[in-house]
Amino acid sequence: MSKDLRINEEIRVPEVRFVGPEGEQLGIIPIKQALKIAGEKGLDLVEVAPTAKPPVCRIMDYGKYRFEQSKREKEARKNQKIISIKEVKLRPNIEEHDFETKAKNAEKFLKSGDKVKVTIMFRGREITHPDLGKQLCMKMADFMQQVATIEKLPKVEGKNMTMILTPKQG
Template sequence: ANEKGLDLVEVAPQASPPVCRLMDYGRYKFETVKREKDQRRKQNVIKLKEMKLRPKVAEHDFQTKFKGLRQFLEAGEKVKVTIMFRGREMVHQEIGRRILERVADDAKQFAVIERQPLLEGKNLFMILAPSRQGAAKEQQATSA
């Protein structure tokens, strides 16, 4: 190993007899670290964005929020749509549910409901994920 400028590395010490290889250990270590970095870079980390609304949201405000929601979904990110209740608004939870139904209805071309509306404390929320069809349309548009 010394004559060739390589290292003698024990690969399987439990084997009988122990298995060793002649290799450049520094280069091997560098390649494994590089491979791990590439794998981490290729992992697709999905972020969860949140869109907050109130039960008494005005039409224009709803449209503005929906436009942002659409951009998040088209970018491939999941969106948590939250309806925040305050005080006596908790008595009228059906208003919040109707708003979430409207969001789901308007977004059904490019999103799927990942989690149905759920009440958590004073907030009613639903999670939307980008649909496969919407992602396919986006890829076709960028390739054309």
Template sequence: MLEQGLFPCPEALTDDELEPPINEPRINERIRVPEVRLVGPNGEQVGIVRIEDATRLAQEADLDLVEVAPNSRPPVVKLMDYGKFKYEAAVKAREARRNQANTEIKEMRFRLKIDEHDYETKKGHIVRFLKGGDKVKVTIMFRGREQSRPEMGRRLLLKLADELQDLSVVENMPSQEGRNMSLVLGPLKKKAEAMEEQRKVRDERKAADKAERAERAAAKAAKKTSGDESE
């Protein structure tokens, strides 16, 4: 248990100052400076202390002394379970890479004079892509004299974005490239979250189907038993 007020308390540090450096930080006996600014395991500010005192406190708390801001004067160190910290950081990094790798950019093409039925059909596909956690690039293809009316294409794309605002965010506003004009919609939910929701829906549907089959079987068995008793 760290005693507050044991050492002079410096001004509060920002979250950025407490972030570990990108490279492997120095820990425990590898920290070779006369004094450090010590931060407790829950972020409490202990103060500027001699490295010997900081090391002793770490040993008493069965924690590691980790240098989190080596360029500060004096360097900032924090008491933490470094093994647990590295494990959690690796899990987060792996999850971030998986989300990035799984996210795809789907493309949906519209004609400027698309009819209502085709519009709704294509919008349904876009909804499915967004719910699946994928980005969608929506492209309007201009033909002939339609190229002189880019505002019509912009209006159609913005209408679509407005109708899908509950599922998406506009990542790139309508921009024209040659005969085409495109808009990019990003999903509100990450790929991993969308996949987890889909898995839950499938599991719930399977459970409901199983319960329904069991109920039919029980009703059939009850009906058969009733028939046997009446004979």
């Protein structure tokens, strides 16, 4: 439901479909009568479906309703997991131990739920051997096959080759 619900005197229609505080349908009645009933019960008349013919209005405590809505939205935001992309940069002629260190870092990122962008940086004439970069990317993917799947295959972009790994579900 939207934040800009019309309440009480803001509702400008001759008659409304009236819904009681417990959700019971009370039929189509004039707006004045609906406002009078809401006033007697000490509650607000809230237009919940303005596009209906006639609009649907319900009796409720508007302040309490807005509080409940904000609580629900806050809970939904809290449950969202923000996935960020971490980057691991390598060179085509990287030593084995350095590669393993980078791979362990990438594995740590994947286990914490982040995506990993593997970037092979070519310098000078190294770009004439993209097959070395592709082998390195595939070696990284093999190293990570327990915890990751390849989202984007290795691709040369300028002087770099990139590949994206995502954590496996489950």
